[in-house]
Amino acid sequence: MDPDAVAKAFVDHYYSTFDANRAGLGNLYQDNSMLTFEGQKIQGSPNIVAKLSSLPFQQCKHSVSTVDCQPSGPTGGMLVFVSGNLQLAGEQHALKFSQMFHLMPTPQGSFFVQNDIFRLNYA
Amino acid sequence: MDPDAVAKAFVDHYYSTFDANRAGLGNLYQDNSMLTFEGQKIQGSPNIVAKLSSLPFQQCKHSVSTVDCQPSGPTGGMLVFVSGNLQLAGEQHALKFSQMFHLMPTPQGSFFVQNDIFRLNYA
Numbered sequence: 001m002d003p004d005a006v007a008k009a010f011v012d013h014y015y016s017t018f019d020a021n022r023a024g025l026g027n028l029y030q031d032n033s034m035l036t037f038e039g040q041k042i043q044g045s046p047n048i049v050a051k052l053s054s055l056p057f058q059q060c061k062h063s064v065s066t067v068d069c070q071p072s073g074p075t076g077g078m079l080v081f082v083s084g085n086l087q088l089a090g091e092q093h094a095l096k097f098s099q100m101f102h103l104m105p106t107p108q109g110s111f112f113v114q115n116d117i118f119r120l121n122y123a
Numbered sequence: 124m125d126p127d128a129v130a131k132a133f134v135d136h137y138y139s140t141f142d143a144n145r146a147g148l149g150n151l152y153q154d155n156s157m158l159t160f161e162g163q164k165i166q167g168s169p170n171i172v173a174k175l176s177s178l179p180f181q182q183c184k185h186s187v188s189t190v191d192c193q194p195s196g197p198t199g200g201m202l203v204f205v206s207g208n209l210q211l212a213g214e215q216h217a218l219k220f221s222q223m224f225h226l227m228p229t230p231q232g233s234f235f236v237q238n239d240i241f242r243l244n245y246a
Contacts, residue, residue, distance in 0.1 A: 036191045068159045081240040098221035115193045117204040121244045
């Protein structure tokens, strides 16, 4: 499968899950996965899901503007770089964000998120 | 050395070199390095330097707002995620950008850029 298509499919799945049911993101991470969210470092799927679930908004909608991807090296990993807008329920203006994922292959032929770094882009 | 300090030192070196002498960035990349610049994929140090040197502005100044880093896996690599502003000579307003680097260790104990993805964040 074309890497760009894999990246696009991952990104669509990730944000649709995030916007519908953040707890459902847990199976995309593993115990050694890392998230840096606005500078805060969190490790491991349970802690990452707890962080994402505790964000101070109930409903949100991600709109992806760009998706770039590159192979990350000989391990079969893939780097995915996303920019987009995040609309929070009740807020007039969307927030701009950038996020990168380092995806690593699983023995089952899928990918999990090894690294995840998220930043809002303040205007 | 603390990974955050390594990341910060790399970022400082990268952008000060970019702003003073873009051709000097060549020794940070290798033949298998990849740059995705605003969606355009370029491979190899000479091609990357040619691309950066051909950007349609002579003088610029990067101002870094945030630097996040994570180890990228068992290979000793490091992911560095940057947000900041890019001021072009003669332009009134700075442009916002996000950029990620995947740094890999060299036998000499330094790092080279395996992956580089750059995007402007349009308001």
